[in-house]
Amino acid sequence: MRAIRRINNNVAVCEDDAGNELLAMGKGIGFGQLPRDLALADVERTFYNVDARFLSAINDLPQPVLDFAIASADYVRSEISYALSPNFAFILADHLAFAIKRAEQNIHVRMPLVYDVEQTYPDEYRLARHILRRVRRTFNVGLPNDEATGIAMNIVNARAEATSAEESARQRADEDMLEDVTELVEDFFGVQVDRSSFAFSRYATHMRYLFERLHAGTALDSSVVEGFRGIEERYPEGVACVEKIAQHIAHEWEGAELSPDEKLYLVIHVSRICIKGAGGAERRH
Numbered sequence: 671m672r673a674i675r676r677i678n679n680n681v682a683v684c685e686d687d688a689g690n691e692l693l694a695m696g697k698g699i700g701f702g703q704l705p706r707d708l709a710l711a712d713v714e715r716t717f718y719n720v721d722a723r724f725l726s727a728i729n730d731l732p733q734p735v736l737d738f739a740i741a742s743a744d745y746v747r748s749e750i751s752y753a754l755s756p757n758f759a760f761i762l763a764d765h766l767a768f769a770i771k772r773a774e775q776n777i778h779v780r781m782p783l784v785y786d787v788e789q790t791y792p793d794e795y796r797l798a799r800h801i802l803r804r805v806r807r808t809f810n811v812g813l814p815n816d817e818a819t820g821i822a823m824n825i826v827n828a829r830a831e832a833t834s835a836e837e838s839a840r841q842r843a844d845e846d847m848l849e850d851v852t853e854l855v856e857d858f859f860g861v862q863v864d865r866s867s868f869a870f871s872r873y874a875t876h877m878r879y880l881f882e883r884l885h886a887g888t889a890l891d892s893s894v895v896e897g898f899r900g901i902e903e904r905y906p907e908g909v910a911c912v913e914k915i916a917q918h919i920a921h922e923w924e925g926a927e928l929s930p931d932e933k934l935y936l937v938i939h940v941s942r943i944c945i946k947g948a949g950g951a952e953r954r955h
Contacts, residue, residue, distance in 0.1 A: 671708045676700040677728055684708065684716075693717040693725070715740065717756055723866045724760040731763050735770065738808055739763035742801050746825055749797055758828040764872070765824050766805060773811045787819045791826055798822035827878060844881045847922065848874055851915050858911040859944045869943055876939045884919070884926045892931050901937055908937040908944075915940075 671694065675683040682700040684692055696714040728736070736759075743759035755761075772778070788795045798821035806813055856863055863870055883890060902909050915936065916928040928936070 671710060671713060672705055673699055673708050674705045676704055677725060680733075681728055682708075683725065684713075690718065693720045717759070719756040720760070721757050723871055724757055727760065727764065731760075731767055734809075735767045736760075736763045738805070739766055742804070745800075746797050750793065750825070752829055754825070755828040758824070761828060761871075761875075762801075762821070762824050765820060769813055769817055769820065770805070770809055770811050773813050778814055787822050791822055794822040794825040795819075797825060823879065827875065840885070844878060847881060847919065848877050850918060850922070851877060854915055854918060855911060855940055855944055858914065859907070861944055863943060873939055873943045876935075880932065880936065883932070884923065884928075889929060890931045890935060899934075901934065901941070905937060905941050908941045909933075911940055912936045 671687070672685045673682040673694070674685055674691075677683065677693075677700055679701045680697055680699065681693065681695050682704070684694045686692060694708070694713045694716050696708075696712045699708055699712055739762040740759045743754070743762060746758070747754055795818060798818040801821050802813060802815070802818045805811065852863055852865075855861070912928075912933050916933060919926050919928065
């Protein structure tokens with residue numbers, strides 16, 4: 671195995687003997703001059719087909735949280751009946767890192783669809799409860815019970831392939847709508863959203879949660895956005911943009927009406943990638 675690009679001292683992009691690119695982890699494998707050959711004994715973990723957007727985010731993740739997420743991903747794979755995306759461990763690590771940070775700052779964001787997720791995805795919810803208990807013990811942090819909903823949805827969204835023609839069609843429709851909405855945001859603000867960025871990945875995940883609620887006809891829990899009341903006055907452009915998005919969704923998906931709370935929640939996420947410049951967009955020239 672040959673290390674070709676350093677991520678940090680303990681993580682490197684490598685090539686195996688067949689010329690396939692992979693992500694490798696091991697103490698000191700990214701240190702020193704690259705490219706160079708690695709002894710297999712020095713490589714502790716390998717990951718194939720990792721999306722490039724997650725590579726740059728690894729350095730932003732606390733190593734203990736990343737290690738925990740990798741072990742948790744292994745456990746989920748051993749318990750679940752379907753294949754998971756190779757990115758799952760990194761998606762889970764990002765989710766847990768933010769959840770732990772919120773808890774340490776005494777910020778409690780309630781998760782929507784708690785009951786629906788528990789009933790619709792019982793296996794994923796059971797695994798999420800197990801992970802949540804281990805997070806509490808490992809990091810000595812008081813995460814609320816409904817944090818299991820977010821973890822469960824990470825598992826659901828990491829499913830590698832659709833199980834039916836209907837599900838495949840729904841996924842294609844959601845991806846088309848995500849692109850439509852993103853293009854509306856770009857045109858409205860005159861920005862170019864970097865779809866390979868980690869910021870976009872977070873935004874896209876929130877949009878998919880919105881689509882799930884619209885398909886299920888389930889309302890967003892008002893308490894989720896309670897702490898963001900007043901953002902409409904601070905970001906009137908975001909409000910105007912979201913109105914256009916709501917009109918487009920209602921036109922394309924008959925009966926899919928965004929509630930005031932959904933619109934407020936969408937203003938928050940649009941503002942993070944465009945108004946506040948969260949690393950996912952740059953101004954068009």
